Structure formats: C-alpha cells, structure tokens
Amino acid sequence: MSANATDCKMVNIYLYTRYERFWHWLQSALIMILLVTGFETNGIYTLLGFKAAAEIHNFVGITWLIAFAFFVFWVFTTGEWRQYIPTTKKMLLVVRYYVYGIFRGEPHPVPKRREAKHNPLQRLVYLSLAAFLLPIQMLSGLLYWSYNSWGEWGLGWLSLPVVAGVHLAGGFAILSFLIVHIYMITTGHSLGAHTRAMICGWEEVEERESVEEWEIKPRGRSTPGEA
Amino acid sequence: MSIQSNEARCTSCHIGYGWKDKNFDFKDASKVDCLVCHEQTGTYKKFPAGAGNPVKEPTLFPGDGITYLPPEWNKVAQSVGRPTRDNCGVCHFYGGGGDMVKHGDLDSSMHKPNKALDVHMAVDGRNFDCTRCHTTNSHQVAGRIYSTPAATARTTLAQDDLTPRITCESCHTATPHKPGVKANDHTDKVSCQSCHIPEFARALPTKMRWDWSTAGKMKDGKPYKEKGPLGTPVYDTQKGNFVWEKNVRPAYFWYNGTIDAVSLKDPIDPTKPVALNWPVGSPQDPNARIAPFKIHTGKQPYDTVHKTMLVPHLFGPPDSDAYWRKYDWQLALASGMQKAGLPYSGQFDFVETSYVYPTTHMVAPKEKSVSCNECHSRENGRMAGIKGVYLPGRDGNRVIEVLGWAAVLGSLAGVLLHALGRAVSRRRKEG
Numbered sequence: 001m002s003a004n005a006t007d008c009k010m011v012n013i014y015l016y017t018r019y020e021r022f023w024h025w026l027q028s029a030l031i032m033i034l035l036v037t038g039f040e041t042n043g044i045y046t047l048l049g050f051k052a053a054a055e056i057h058n059f060v061g062i063t064w065l066i067a068f069a070f071f072v073f074w075v076f077t078t079g080e081w082r083q084y085i086p087t088t089k090k091m092l093l094v095v096r097y098y099v100y101g102i103f104r105g106e107p108h109p110v111p112k113r114r115e116a117k118h119n120p121l122q123r124l125v126y127l128s129l130a131a132f133l134l135p136i137q138m139l140s141g142l143l144y145w146s147y148n149s150w151g152e153w154g155l156g157w158l159s160l161p162v163v164a165g166v167h168l169a170g171g172f173a174i175l176s177f178l179i180v181h182i183y184m185i186t187t188g189h190s191l192g193a194h195t196r197a198m199i200c201g202w203e204e205v206e207e208r209e210s211v212e213e214w215e216i217k218p219r220g221r222s223t224p225g226e227a
Numbered sequence: 228m229s230i231q232s233n234e235a236r237c238t239s240c241h242i243g244y245g246w247k248d249k250n251f252d253f254k255d256a257s258k259v260d261c262l263v264c265h266e267q268t269g270t271y272k273k274f275p276a277g278a279g280n281p282v283k284e285p286t287l288f289p290g291d292g293i294t295y296l297p298p299e300w301n302k303v304a305q306s307v308g309r310p311t312r313d314n315c316g317v318c319h320f321y322g323g324g325g326d327m328v329k330h331g332d333l334d335s336s337m338h339k340p341n342k343a344l345d346v347h348m349a350v351d352g353r354n355f356d357c358t359r360c361h362t363t364n365s366h367q368v369a370g371r372i373y374s375t376p377a378a379t380a381r382t383t384l385a386q387d388d389l390t391p392r393i394t395c396e397s398c399h400t401a402t403p404h405k406p407g408v409k410a411n412d413h414t415d416k417v418s419c420q421s422c423h424i425p426e427f428a429r430a431l432p433t434k435m436r437w438d439w440s441t442a443g444k445m446k447d448g449k450p451y452k453e454k455g456p457l458g459t460p461v462y463d464t465q466k467g468n469f470v471w472e473k474n475v476r477p478a479y480f481w482y483n484g485t486i487d488a489v490s491l492k493d494p495i496d497p498t499k500p501v502a503l504n505w506p507v508g509s510p511q512d513p514n515a516r517i518a519p520f521k522i523h524t525g526k527q528p529y530d531t532v533h534k535t536m537l538v539p540h541l542f543g544p545p546d547s548d549a550y551w552r553k554y555d556w557q558l559a560l561a562s563g564m565q566k567a568g569l570p571y572s573g574q575f576d577f578v579e580t581s582y583v584y585p586t587t588h589m590v591a592p593k594e595k596s597v598s599c600n601e602c603h604s605r606e607n608g609r610m611a612g613i614k615g616v617y618l619p620g621r622d623g624n625r626v627i628e629v630l631g632w633a634a635v636l637g638s639l640a641g642v643l644l645h646a647l648g649r650a651v652s653r654r655r656k657e658g
Contacts, residue, residue, distance in 0.1 A: 041603075041620060042619065043603070043622075044623070046600070049598075049599075050620050054599070055409075098645075102649060103648050103652040147412075148415070161617045161622070164617060164622075165624040168628070169630075172632070172634055172635060173634070176637075177638075180638050180641070180642055183645070186646075
C-alpha cells in the first residue's frame with residue numbers, strides 16, 4: 001500500500017486465537033442484529049414489524065449477555081486483559097500518524113505484535129468499549145427488558161424513559177464506533193490485511209524492532225503456549 | 228337528553244316498572260318486572276311507551292309501526308326459567324330507544340353471535356348466556372354501574388371459586404398467555420379488552436353521532452325519516468341527524484372501572500365540546516388500566532345563560548308541549564326543565580357533546596387481536612392519546628435521536644474524508 005511499508009520485510013504473525021476470532025465475529029453479528037432491531041423497536045423505522053423486532057432484540061440481547069460473560073472469563077484467565085491497559089506513551093505519535101503520516105505513506109509508529117496487539121489509541125478505545133460502553137448498554141438493556149420486575153426488585157424508583165434514553169444513546173455510540181471501526185480495518189498494509197487477520201488469525205506486519213519493553217504483555221502462568 | 232318528563236318511554240326498560248307520575252318510588256324493589264327477565268316464550272312484549280307494561284288489547288305503536296299484542300299470560304308465566312341472552316338483550320341490545328344505538332358492543336347481532344363476533348357467546352362455540360359472567364347473588368347481578376366498578380379486587384376462580392365471574396381475569400387470571408409471552412406483562416396497565424376487541428360493531432353498524440340541532444325539518448309539512456348507505460336512518464324529524472359506523476376502532480382511556488358524568492346542575496363550558504361523561508383513572512392509579520371505549524358525539528341543547536345542559540320534554544300526549552308533538556324546542560325545553568324542577572333562562576343553543584361507552588363484549592378470536600405495532604408505533608397508533616406511560620416504538624427521545632444521528636453522520640463523513648485523503652495522496656505518489 002505505501003511505498004515505505006513495502007520496502008520493509010514482512011513477517012506473518014499469529015495475532016488472534018481461535019476463540020478470539022470466534023468471539024469477535026459472534027459479537028459483531030449480535031451487535032448488528034441488535035442495532036437493526038433496536039432502532040426499529042425505538043420506532044425510527046419499520047422493517048420486521050414491532051413484535052418481531054422486539055422479540056429478536058430481546059433474545060439476541062440476552063444471548064450477547066451470556067456470551068459476554070465467557071469473554072470476560074477468557075480475558076481474565078488468559079491475561080489478555082493486559083492488552084487493554086491504557087497508556088499515553090506514543091499516543092500522540094499514533095494520532096499524528098492517522099491525521100498526517102498515513103497520507104504520506106509513513107509506517108505505523110506502533111506495529112502489531114503478538115504481545116502488543118493494540119496500539120495506544122486502540123487500547124483506549126477498546127477499554128472504553130469493553131469496560132464502559134458495552135456494559136452500560138447491557139445493563140440498561142437488561143433493566144429495560146426486566147421493566148415489569150422493577151417493583152419486586154426494589155427498583156421502582158427507576159424511570160423507564162431515562163433507561164430507554166441511555167440505551168438509545170448507547171446504540172448510537174456503538175453505531176458510530178462501528179462505522180469508524182469498519183473504516184479503520186482498511187488501514188493495514190493492504191486494504192484487507194486486518195480483516196484477513198481476524199478471519200484466519202495471521203497478519204502480515206513489518207518486521208521491526210520497535211516494540212518496547214513496556215508494550216509487551218508480561219508472560220504469566222495463565223498464558224501457556226506462547227513461546 | 229335525559230329522563231325527566233319522558234319517563235313513560237324510558238321506563239319501558241329503565242327502573243320504573245309501572246311508572247305513573249313523579250311520586251313513583253324508584254327504590255321499591257317490588258316494582259321490578261319478573262317476567263321480562265325470566266319468561267322463555269319470547270312473546271312477552273312491552274309497549275315501547277307504556278312504562279314497562281304490556282298492552283291489554285292490540286295496540287299500534289306509531290314509532291315503529293308495530294301492533295303490540297297482549298301476552299298469553301298462562302304460557303308466559305309457566306315458561307319462567309334462567310335468563311337467556313334474549314331476556315337480557317330485549318333491553319340491553321336496544322338501549323337508547325332502538326337497536327345499535329347506545330352500545331357498540333351490544334346489539335341484536337348478539338342474540339345469536341358466531342365465533343368471529345364473540346368467542347364466549349358464540350352459538351357455534353361456548354354459547355355462553357349473559358349470566359355466565361354476570362353472576363348473581365340474591366338477584367344482585369354482577370356488573371358495572373357508572374359510579375361503581377364491576378370489581379375492585381382482581382380475584383380469580385383459582386383463588387376463590389365463589390368469586391363473581393364478571394372480569395376477564397375471573398376465569399383467565401392476570402397471566403392468561405403462555406409463559407414468557409410479553410402480553411402477560413401488559414395486564415398491569417392494559418385491559419384484556421384493549422387488545423381482544425380490535426373493533427366494535429363488527430356485525431351491525433352502531434350510532435356514533437346524534438345531532439339534535441337539525442331536528443324539526445318537515446317534508447310536505449310532515450315529519451319524515453331518511454335512510455343512509457348502511458340501511459340505518461340518517462335523518463329523523465323527531466331526532467335530527469345520525470352518523471352510523473361499522474367495524475369501529477375504539478378510543479382508549481385510563482379507566483379504573485368508574486365513569487363520572489355531568490349532571491343537569493353542573494356548569495359546562497360551551498366554548499368547547501362538552502364531555503357529558505368520562506372514564507375515571509390515571510396512569511398513577513393502581514386500579515386503572517387502559518381500556519377501549521365507544522365515543523358517541525352529539526349536539527344537544529344547553530342554557531346559554533345558566534351554562535347548564537337542558538332537558539327537553541320529548542314524549543307526551545298530543546296536546547302537550549312535547550317536542551315530538553309540536554316540534555318547538557323552546558316549548559319542549561321549558562316544559563322539560565319545569566318537570567325536572569330545574570331553572571331555565573329561556574335562552575338556549577346547541578353544544579357539541581361526547582359520551583363514552585365502555586367496550587367489553589364482542590371479544591374476537593385470538594387471531595384477530597390487536598397486533599403489537601398498532602400501539603407501538605409513531606404514526607396513528609391506538610395509544611396516540613394515552614399519556615403517562617413510556618411506550619417503546621411510540622415514544623423515543625428526539626434530543627438523543629438528533630444528537631445520535633449527528634454522531635453517526637459525523638463519523639461517516641469523517642471516515643469518507645479520510646478515505647478520500649488517502650486515495651488522493653496515493654494517486655499523487657503513484658503519478
């Protein structure tokens with residue numbers, strides 16, 4: 001894609017394990033269904049009809065919640081959570097790359113490594129997503145879904161318009177993320193490089209010794225098989 | 228319009244069996260006609276304007292052109308039994324002076340309804356009589372009167388097998404749908420009737436409007452009647468203009484089982500349509516649920532000075548001031564108000580009125596019940612007038628929507644510009 005990048009020697013690295021890829025595509029499918037049915041349930045358009053939209057939305061929402069619990073288990077037992085620790089180091093370099101360097105064909109300042117899959121910008125975005133936005137969406141959705149039990153649960157003080165409003169705002173935030181995310185996966189060394197990695201696990205990246213000690217996820221007992 | 232001065236007509240159904248004059252004791256329980264409820268020959272006919280009495284000799288009633296015959300008393304008396312749909316229907320299907328006038332959910336089609344019209348009473352189905360739900364205890368019939376709800380407790384037969392069966396929940400419970408079906412969650416706020424009576428007047432048209440202000444027109448100097456496209460009268464010199472409708476979508480209100488009304492002494496505001504009665508209930512009322520109603524509109528006389536509704540004397544002997552004799556509102560109103568013992572200034576005009584009738588019969592087969600999107604929608608939904616409840620699909624948050632779309636479109640514009648920049652810079656390099 002860029003002149004500089006093709007000058008470098010490319011290496012194939014195994015970035016995403018089978019479970020990670022499965023989880024990524026499952027979650028993306030669930031989220032797309034939830035967006036389509038959720039906006040319809042809110043009344044923005046008519047596609048499947050309110051009944052079908054609401055029923056599918058509820059079912060898929062609960063499915064997502066259960067599947068997310070497995071992801072949380074995975075992220076902590078494998079130690080992959082460390083990939084999400086936010087940092088400001090090289091943040092400005094990454095920002096500068098996306099607003100300037102990318103047009104000049106400069107190499108990415110923080111290339112992907114198995115031990116450092118996310119650049120500082122990604123770390124921040126994915127942490128916000130996984131630790132805040134998605135849980136807020138799940139919690140507001142669960143509350144919305146269980147509206148009829150609020151009284152029994154001592155949650156009678158909750159306001160349905162507020163819960164629904166938070167849930168709607170979250171939906172828009174996720175849709176905005178999705179648009180930027182889908183665009184960003186075209187910014188690898190080729191248009192399809194990032195997508196290919198998320199399908200088969202392997203990605204071609206430039207071989208450089210730019211990964212610094214702090215970026216590397218410390219190896220622990222919980223991450224066997226990484227050598 | 229009201230009862231005073233017109234008793235002989237109204238009391239053919241309403242309490243006042245054998246009414247003669249205003250000294251009648253309406254509280255006397257012995258003044259109840261046993262036969263009208265219990266005779267089973269179907270030949271016991273009351274004269275329409277005879278205060279509930281049948282005729283002693285064949286008599287023609289000019290109002291409907293029918294000659295009423297005296298009953299064969301022996302046969303009638305020997306036939307007594309448990310009241311059937313026909314016994315109840317003889318009054319309740321013809322309320323307001325004729326078939327299809329008052330109630331949108333009770334008319335002559337309910338004598339022998341089919342399943343499509345009423346799943347409970349259908350002759351090809353359960354074939355319920357009225358008394359199946361309107362259970363009685365020492366002649367006290369379960370049911371609603373305006374000031375008193377049909378039931379205040381939501382008791383089912385499963386909890387108490389002697390409970391009156393007057394509500395849907397008496398038999399069906401508060402969770403009548405299969406486990407996990409969302410409709411079970413609706414029963415706290417939505418009455419069963421709201422979904423299961425999608426339209427009333429499904430077999431015969433029902434009167435939706437009665438404009439008294441146009442009464443009194445003559446054809447060749449004589450009173451006349453005119454029929455409309457539904458085969459029902461649209462004009463009657465005695466009564467004015469009518470509007471009839473079939474398959475009517477109900478109006479919905481919060482309703483706790485009580486209906487309040489304007490009395491002849493209550494001041495009204497003639498600058499806007501006067502609600503003569505209205506369902507009582509609010510979203511905050513734990514006993515109130517959203518329920519379907521027929522709204523009957525009209526134009527009726529009121530006192531422009533005292534700002535009260537007026538009672539015309541409609542029915543009377545030939546020399547009386549009754550409207551249906553002299554067709555003079557001024558005389559009829561003065562006479563009516565005098566008989567009612569109420570003040571009348573002598574100045575009158577007509578005002579728009581509305582009157583609600585609860586809709587609870589004509590329960591449709593479940594396949595015909597109201598679908599979710601008929602309420603959960605922004606355009607012309609059935610719940611459009613219902614306030615105080617957040618309804619997904621109807622109520623969004625317009626501020627969040629505008630900001631949300633701004634963020635989404637902003638993101639889209641951002642990535643498109645970025646993509647354009649990359650394409651341009653690459654072409655420049657390659658070129």
